[in-house]
Amino acid sequence: MKEMEKTCLHDNESLLCTIHSNDANHQAENLINWQQQFDQLSRGRFVGVINEIHFPDIHVFREETSQQLRQQCQIEEGGLWLGFSADNKSCRINNQATRSEQFLCRPGGHEFELLTPENFSIFGLVLHRSWLKQWLEQNDELADNAFDCLYLEGVAPQLIFSFRQYLSLLLQADGHRWSSLTQQLILKDAVFELLSLAQNAPATTMVSAQRQRLMQRVKSYLHEVDLSAPLTIDEICAAVHVSRRTLQYAFSECLGMSPKHYIKVIRLNQIRRALLQSEQQQTIAEIALEHGFFHLGQFGQDYKNLFGENPQQTRHRHFSHS
Incomplete structure (x- = not known):
């Protein structure tokens, strides 16, 4: 295709x-x-x-x-x-x-x-x-x-x-x-x-200004955090100074999903963009590790569940059209 x-x-x-x-x-x-x-x-x-x-x-x-x-x-x-x-x-x-x-x-x-x-x-x-x-x-x-x-x-x-x-x-x-x-x-x-x-x-x-400000702080933190390191919900709560319940409510109201699911799909999309870069020389495993996925079998399944193809297919399809 x-x-x-x-x-x-x-x-x-x-x-x-x-x-x-x-x-x-x-x-x-x-x-x-x-x-x-x-x-x-x-x-x-x-x-x-x-x-x-x-x-x-x-x-x-x-x-x-x-x-x-x-x-x-x-x-x-x-x-x-x-x-x-x-x-x-x-x-x-x-x-x-x-x-x-x-x-x-x-x-x-x-x-x-x-x-x-x-x-x-x-x-x-x-x-x-x-x-x-x-x-x-x-x-x-x-x-x-x-x-x-x-x-x-x-x-x-x-x-x-x-x-x-x-x-x-x-x-x-x-x-x-x-x-x-x-x-x-x-x-x-x-x-x-x-x-x-x-x-x-x-x-x-409008969504409450307080939750708007909270979501902005969370997104700023996620933009700055080291992608290769594990990231827990408790770390996010500590960084933005809210409880787990407050964070869950904010994500549910503003994005309709949990913080954990949001972080996973954002990282999977970042990996897909890395795979689609023609100059990329790293292996798929190296890219996955750099984005916080340490169980490569689970990463492959999560990737396929989200995009309908495995990482190897994404890379092969991209290079075949380069």
Whole structure:
């Protein structure tokens, strides 16, 4: 199976591209002008598809992913990302559970995290900074940080339904095709209406600030810790100064999983990225040991359970396509 396959259709004015991927790391690289990294959290082979059109001021896409993912994302400074479920499934953004009909929202230059379920499909729009700046200037009652929020409220269900229908049609290869200029005008008008009606998410619906701060401390600690050393829950609790129960509650509310499971899948994803580096000369056993796996038989089983293939298959498949 190919690591990635890309097809593009021209209509003389715009370009619709479809990109297929069978690895979460490649899926993360396939959306251009994004800084992002994906960690696969659920078990099984990954299948991903992106349908996208790049207009001068707006990038619109639909992304489909087969496995549960932790996505660390960031778009260019000055731009704006809007996203909403294409299939009525909810996800989490920066540890906050969302409803399937909400428009997610993050300004450019700010890293954010998505936790998406299995078999998830999401529409995304990235508004270029030049267009967003112009729109804010035309709506001078809004501050520059008007969309520094996790999601937008106040959007009528009918508007969401119509917007979903339009994007579905726009991103179909065999759907009705308008001229590029007409597509842009319709899309900009819809986005303009959306931003005009939307309101920032009320603070009362957010995950408690205390647990947000706790999760940030935990993730900072895990980023700095020696990967080759065993890591216990008690060590994490001591490092961030909380009890085991408090830590368990925070992970359950913010990520929907236990700290132990989270650490294991993050390390397995780090190993997979190491195996996919063409210049990598270390053995699989050496890589596993460097990431805290000392029982190699159990490591191999955990890896296969998560990714649907053993580490040798990952390395062989990668080098066979290098």
